[in-house]
Amino acid sequence: MKQTIHPTKLSGTVQVPSSKSVNHRAIISASLATGTSKIENVFFSEDIHATIGAMRAIGATITIDETTLFIDGIDLTKQSFEDPVSIDCGESGSTLRFIIPILASMPGQYTLTGHGLLLQRPMTPFINMLDDSNVKHEFTTTRIMIDSRENQLKPGEYRLPGNISSQFITGLLFTLPLLREDSKIIIESTLESTGYIDLTIDTLRDFNVTINRNTYEDYDVPGNQSYESMTYSIEGDYSQAAFFLVANQLGHDIELQGLKEDSKQSDKELINFLNILNTTTEAVTLDGSNCPDVIPALTLACALANHPTTIINVGRLRIKECDRLNATVTELNKLGANTIEHEASIEVHPVKSLKGNVEVESYNDHRMAMMLAIAGTVCDGPIMINEAESVNKSFPTFWDVFQELKEN
Incomplete structure (x- = not known):
């Protein structure tokens, strides 16, 4: 046009x-929570539809009522898939990078696709993460395949660069609290886009998940936590x-x-x-x-x-x-x-x-x-x-x- x-x-x-960044975070948090959450003042764009589709694909029930979402969450610790799951991330870097650690923690076989230049964006931190947990994977410019049927994401210490994208950090912050043991995230270079990490920590806190930020380069993540459903309005x-x-x-x-x-x-x-x-x-x-x-x-x-x-x-x-x-x-x-x-x-x-x-x-x-x-x-x-x-x-x-x- x-x-x-x-x-x-x-x-x-x-x-x-309403904030696209907060929309992504609230939808994912609600999808990981026990019970039904009500997310108000949602603004629907292609990126937000991609995140809704991704969370539906892994078991969340999401009902749209004008600018409100009603989300019945999944129990990540009990969820697994016998059949392959396909997820179209559109052109949304947030959808793609936020969901990869979640998929790595749920036994299943997943294929992620995208449009435009999405799958050409840097992914090395997650490739290293999956290798460290012995999670099978294949990253190409046309699709990403994750096979977590045998091995899943492990709690532990994760070292990430801070100058590529804060999305890698947020992806781990969503998932590590649900693992059985505590974890730690160390940022090995100056963290850019610190405000996005603050948004993530604040959103998780609203859903009753605690992240201890010692500095912007050092995070302690208590394990064995659970998300709680709630009513949440997007700024x-x-x-x-x-x-x-x-x-x-x-x-x-x-x-x-x-x-x-x-x-x-x-x-x-x-x-x-x-x-x-x-x-x-x-x-x-x-x-x-x-x-x-x-x-x-x-x-x-x-x-x-x-x-x-x-x-x-x-x-x-x-x-x-x-x-x-x-x-x-x-x-x-x-x-x-x-x-x-x-x-x-x-x-x-x-x-x-x-x-x-x-x-x-x-x-x-x-x-x-x-x-x-x-x-x-x-x-x-x-x-x-x-x-x-x-x-x-x-x-x-x-x-x-x-x-x-x-x-x-």
């Missing part, structure tokens, strides 16, 4: 969709709010509702970054290591700031739905921005305005499409975005919301 964006003023109120998503926060930075007038001021979401850091852009006239350096999902939107804001900006420690953007670092630089430069791509950083020299009458690519990446939509509103002519339907991955109503803001 192609979407044409004309220069326009955006104004009105946006009810921010608003700073990842999705980012595009509208940047829109306001560029002169639009959008009121955002549903955001939790004391949220642990890493992407809340964007607010601090925008404040820095507004309060300094000299070149600044911003560390994007903890909030990679907001970097395309932040780069747009920097492109029209009053001073040069360097966004550092964002190399992980290269292993998202596309090489998002390269895509951000390439497409903003098509619009007249002056950005320079480095291996793990983006150098941004401000320009007075952006140009229109350009066709740009989303690379079938939802965050690229939404960033370019906001960019198009401040260009000097219309732009056309290819593969605009990519927003369905996380924000399927984005274009409806965008249209309403144009009409106000």
Whole structure:
């Protein structure tokens, strides 16, 4: 689908969709709990449907009632499968990486598939984890096979890198508390995206599971725990709010509702970054290591700031739905921005305005499409975005919301 964006003023109120990160965590926690949980304010996107499908595949009963889920959980310690189980993770890295340790702890034979570049993302920490527990596996770029019929994930000490993805850590944090003995997680390099780990620990605590974080590199995980069912309401998503926060930075007038001021979401850091852009006239350096999902939107804001900006420690953007670092630089430069791509950083020299009458690519990446939509509103002519339907991955109503803001 192609979407044409004309220069326009955006104004009105946006009810921010609930956090995709918290949705994933709450759905999985409820699926592992004894009894029936009620998850409220769910926002359904392709990624969230992937997690719902994955948990259904391993035995959870999940009923959808408008924006509420009723989830009858499974007993992981008693669950096993005689027949092979297939799970389609879509393009959701969270679904894939959160569920692998769960599958490794349940006797069964599992095949995981995905779309786009999902199965090309780094998986070495989990390959090592499965090897250490003698769980049979096969990882290719078209499927992942896990055979835990003979051996399952063992409690013990797990050493993981901190600079690839916090999703590996969260995956283990879901599963290790259910094993019979205590475990420990050691992070062997500086942990990036610490806020996502905080979100995981907070969600698990809500479901009566305890993780003892000594430091961000050292976690004690008591074993023999159990999840408890509960009623849980999902907070608003700073990842999705980012595009509208940047829109306001560029002169639009959008009121955002549903955001939790004391949220642990890493992407809340964007607010601090925008404040820095507004309060300094000299070149600044911003560390994007903890909030990679907001970097395309932040780069747009920097492109029209009053001073040069360097966004550092964002190399992980290269292993998202596309090489998002390269895509951000390439497409903003098509619009007249002056950005320079480095291996793990983006150098941004401000320009007075952006140009229109350009066709740009989303690379079938939802965050690229939404960033370019906001960019198009401040260009000097219309732009056309290819593969605009990519927003369905996380924000399927984005274009409806965008249209309403144009009409106000």
